[in-house]
Amino acid sequence: MAGLATPRRRIVLSTVSSDSHTWNLVFLQLLLEESGYQVTNLGPCVPDSEVIEAVREIRPFAVVISSVNGHGHLDGARLVRALRADRDPGVAGVLAVIGGKLGIHGTGNAELAAELSAAGFDAVLGEVAEPARALRLALDRAAPAGVAA
Ligand code: B12
Numbered sequence: 685m686a687g688l689a690t691p692r693r694r695i696v697l698s699t700v701s702s703d704s705h706t707w708n709l710v711f712l713q714l715l716l717e718e719s720g721y722q723v724t725n726l727g728p729c730v731p732d733s734e735v736i737e738a739v740r741e742i743r744p745f746a747v748v749i750s751s752v753n754g755h756g757h758l759d760g761a762r763l764v765r766a767l768r769a770d771r772d773p774g775v776a777g778v779l780a781v782i783g784g785k786l787g788i789h790g791t792g793n794a795e796l797a798a799e800l801s802a803a804g805f806d807a808v809l810g811e812v813a814e815p816a817r818a819l820r821l822a823l824d825r826a827a828p829a830g831v832a833a
Contacts, residue, residue, distance in 0.1 A: 783809030
């Protein structure tokens with residue numbers, strides 16, 4: 685049924701360029717699919733340019749970025765700046781969410797979250813207690829009518 689997905693249902697899911705962890709992506713893909721989204725999972729270690737080209741091609745409702753190796757605060761900030769600087773308004777304006785282990789100092793990452801928000805992310809979820817709930821809430825806030833209905 686992939687061809688029937690509306691842009692509001694599509695999500696591009698990726699890690700940051702340095703991150704080779706994959707089970708986080710499997711978890712997030714299943715979670716998002718359960719919530720009614722059609723997910724394009726780009727896999728681990730995705731260069732910034734590939735994420736941006738996927739957004740250009742797929743025109744998703746949101747791009748969800750996962751960081752596990754702790755480099756999310758650096759790689760994610762660079763990625764979202766490039767996304768926001770794109771000449772195509774449909775790419776530059778896409779809803780962007782990042783979460784997971786954003787740094788290497790455990791959960792105390794309020795500063796990193798602020799930096800990532802300033803760089804351009806709409807939602808920075810960090811290592812939250814209930815990732816599934818937090819992600820659903822962040823996406824629902826951006827699409828109040830809900831996509832799974
Ligand atoms: C398996 C594993 C690996 C495997 C990965 C294999 C694979 N193909 O996936 C291998 C051996 C390759 C590996 C490599 C490395 N790893 Co590793 N790895 C792990 C391990 C044991 C499990 C990760 C996992 O699969 N978890 C299961 C998934 C489902 O959960 P998760 O990844 O934690 O994701 C959850 C949350 O983070 C969150 N989440 C993640 N993304 C997002 C996004 C959003 C939007 C939201 C809302 C939530 C969210 O939700 C997920 C589900 O709860 C963890 C330790 C641990 N017990 O967690 C270390 C760990 C993640 N690894 C770590 C490190 C340091 C590395 C290396 C740098 C080691 C090294 N020196 O080489 C490299 C990194 C390589 C790279 N380029 O990225 C550290 C990260 C430290 C940090 N961030 O502070 C950890 C935590 C181990 C540790 N305690 O030090 N690793």
